[in-house]
Amino acid sequence: LNTSLSTPIFRPAVSVGNVGQLAMDLIISTLNMSKIGYFYTDCLVPMVGNNPYATTEGNSTELSINAEVYSLPSRELVALQLRSIFIKYKSKPFCEKLLSWVKSSGCARVIVLSSSHSYQRNDLQLRSTPFRYLLTPSTQKSVQNKIKSLNWEEMEKSRCIPEIDDSEFCIRIPGGGITKTLYDESCSKEIQMAVLLKFVSEGDNIPDALGLVEYLNEWLQILKPLSDDPTVSASRWKIPSSWRLLFGSGLPPALF
Amino acid sequence: MAATFFGEVVKAPCRAGTEDEEEEEEGRRETPEDREVRLQLARKREVRLLRRQTKTSLEVSLLEKYPCSKFIIAIGNNAVGVWEEVGCAKLWNEWCRTTDTTHLSSTEAFCVFYHLKSNPSVFLCQCSCYVAEDQQYQWLEKVFGSCPRKNMQITILTCRHVTDYKTSESTGSLPSPFLRALKTQNFKDSACCPLLEQPNIVHDLPAAVLSYCQVWKIPAILYLCYTDVMKLDLITVEAFKPILSTRSLKGLVKNIPQSTEILKKLMTTNEIQSNIYT
Numbered sequence: 451l452n453t454s455l456s457t458p459i460f461r462p463a464v465s466v467g468n469v470g471q472l473a474m475d476l477i478i479s480t481l482n483m484s485k486i487g488y489f490y491t492d493c494l495v496p497m498v499g500n501n502p503y504a505t506t507e508g509n510s511t512e513l514s515i516n517a518e519v520y521s522l523p524s525r526e527l528v529a530l531q532l533r534s535i536f537i538k539y540k541s542k543p544f545c546e547k548l549l550s551w552v553k554s555s556g557c558a559r560v561i562v563l564s565s566s567h568s569y570q571r572n573d574l575q576l577r578s579t580p581f582r583y584l585l586t587p588s589t590q591k592s593v594q595n596k597i598k599s600l601n602w603e604e605m606e607k608s609r610c611i612p613e614i615d616d617s618e619f620c621i622r623i624p625g626g627g628i629t630k631t632l633y634d635e636s637c638s639k640e641i642q643m644a645v646l647l648k649f650v651s652e653g654d655n656i657p658d659a660l661g662l663v664e665y666l667n668e669w670l671q672i673l674k675p676l677s678d679d680p681t682v683s684a685s686r687w688k689i690p691s692s693w694r695l696l697f698g699s700g701l702p703p704a705l706f
Numbered sequence: 707m708a709a710t711f712f713g714e715v716v717k718a719p720c721r722a723g724t725e726d727e728e729e730e731e732e733g734r735r736e737t738p739e740d741r742e743v744r745l746q747l748a749r750k751r752e753v754r755l756l757r758r759q760t761k762t763s764l765e766v767s768l769l770e771k772y773p774c775s776k777f778i779i780a781i782g783n784n785a786v787g788v789w790e791e792v793g794c795a796k797l798w799n800e801w802c803r804t805t806d807t808t809h810l811s812s813t814e815a816f817c818v819f820y821h822l823k824s825n826p827s828v829f830l831c832q833c834s835c836y837v838a839e840d841q842q843y844q845w846l847e848k849v850f851g852s853c854p855r856k857n858m859q860i861t862i863l864t865c866r867h868v869t870d871y872k873t874s875e876s877t878g879s880l881p882s883p884f885l886r887a888l889k890t891q892n893f894k895d896s897a898c899c900p901l902l903e904q905p906n907i908v909h910d911l912p913a914a915v916l917s918y919c920q921v922w923k924i925p926a927i928l929y930l931c932y933t934d935v936m937k938l939d940l941i942t943v944e945a946f947k948p949i950l951s952t953r954s955l956k957g958l959v960k961n962i963p964q965s966t967e968i969l970k971k972l973m974t975t976n977e978i979q980s981n982i983y984t
Contacts, residue, residue: 488920492843496914497907497908497913498912498928499908500901500904501904502904510901513891513916515921537840691904691905693905694874695872695905699869699871699875699876701876
């Protein structure tokens with residue numbers, strides 16, 4: 451995998467509502483990114499299916515597995531999509547393998563798309579935007595300044611043990627899957643990492659995914675800036691063909 | 707958290723899998739005794755390859771020991787064949803019905819490997835047990851090894867209940883049983899049925915084998931039979947017959963009508979006395 455020094459790698463965390471993964475699907479589908487390889491690991495539950503981003507009969511028959519790498523050389527973007535959950539006890543080994551790959555691939559920074567339980571918000575968080583970001587200390591100054599200029603909310607520290615009043619404060623991402631582990635490991639390994647997340651509840655998380663990609667787009671400008679009309683937002687991201695029937699097959703007419 | 711119709715607030719299962727905090731705490735709180743229990747459980751769940759006749763283990767992966775040109779894997783009770791046995795993969799998990807894993811008889815065997823007497827490079831694996839997620843990669847390693855040969859072709863046969871099939875119509879109106887296929891990039895022949903349409907996906911051991919073959923560029927095809935019964939059933943087994951006419955398997959079955967007779971015989975020997983309590 452050849453990546454230039456300025457290439458960021460996107461990856462979703464398997465987190466509440468699977469919002470990171472849905473957002474990743476939107477990015478890969480909209481930018482028509484090409485598959486360049488697999489992240490073959492024994493840490494994720496196996497699954498296969500035909501091309502989830504198929505647009506025609508012709509491109510619908512390429513087999514996809516649970517962890518694949520896509521790229522868009524013109525924008526120097528690489529994306530890792532994860533499609534299944536971790537096998538028990540394998541999430542930490544996965545983080546180690548992933549970060550070791552990131553380091554050896556020479557990419558500039560990692561952007562993790564994730565989510566956190568909305569019911570765990572405190573009063574202040576309930577009243578503010580549902581989007582949060584985190585940057586590791588080794589992140590380039592220029593990126594830190596850019597994020598500051600967007601007036602984004604940084605993820606707040608909360609009590610490490612919520613039930614105990616005099617507990618220390620730390621970063622907690624409940625429902626975020628391996629997001630916190632990745633963030634902590636990247637801090638200690640001096641990897642440039644940005645975490646972008648949204649507070650969500652389980653349910654139809656498509657609007658949350660659209661929100662998260664728009665949030666990312668404010669920074670990276672993957673697509674042209676949004677106009678003031680919010681209805682334009684949904685239509686400019688290409689919904690993949692694999693999102694059909696998210697809530698099951700058709701109903702038997704005899705039911706009615 | 708989610709509110710039920712009756713106004714209670716309950717913890718809703720998270721689609722992201724295990725709650726991360728629980729797993730982190732498990733790691734922090736694990737005592738030496740806990741660790742010992744976990745390691746013992748992992749040892750009990752290990753996949754072991756052995757020769758049943760001599761009860762000896764195979765020292766290397768199955769396909770490193772035996773050269774193979776064609777490998778047919780039948781996963782589940784409905785996809786069977788009649789061949790000569792070369793070994794088996796013994797494993798235990800919570801889904802196994804028998805607790806006696808030391809004495810195997812023909813009805814207790816888990817994944818059994820056969821080869822064709824007339825053409826020993828053609829292998830069949832009959833896997834009628836559930837291979838759990840944490841055992842699937844082990845199974846692959848024990849059978850295929852870490853450096854698989856690329857000059858073999860793999861065919862996987864399995865079944866799913868028709869309600870697993872996602873379609874815009876109601877699944878009740880589908881003419882089951884019906885076949886669908888998924889193939890790796892290096893499998894150049896055509897399938898004898900339509901390919902599995904998105905958004906349908908495959909899990910478990912068939913997915914593990916197909917993923918492995920896709921990554922290692924081995925030609926492989928999975929035939930999936932969607933059926934509305936899950937016990938051995940002649941109609942469902944017959945649904946697999948078109949596969950016998952495909953280019954890769956054509957030479958293996960000399961007489962198609964005779965195969966129906968063999969299938970019928972298998973049905974009788976496998977019939978279990980059943981009553982409403984089983």
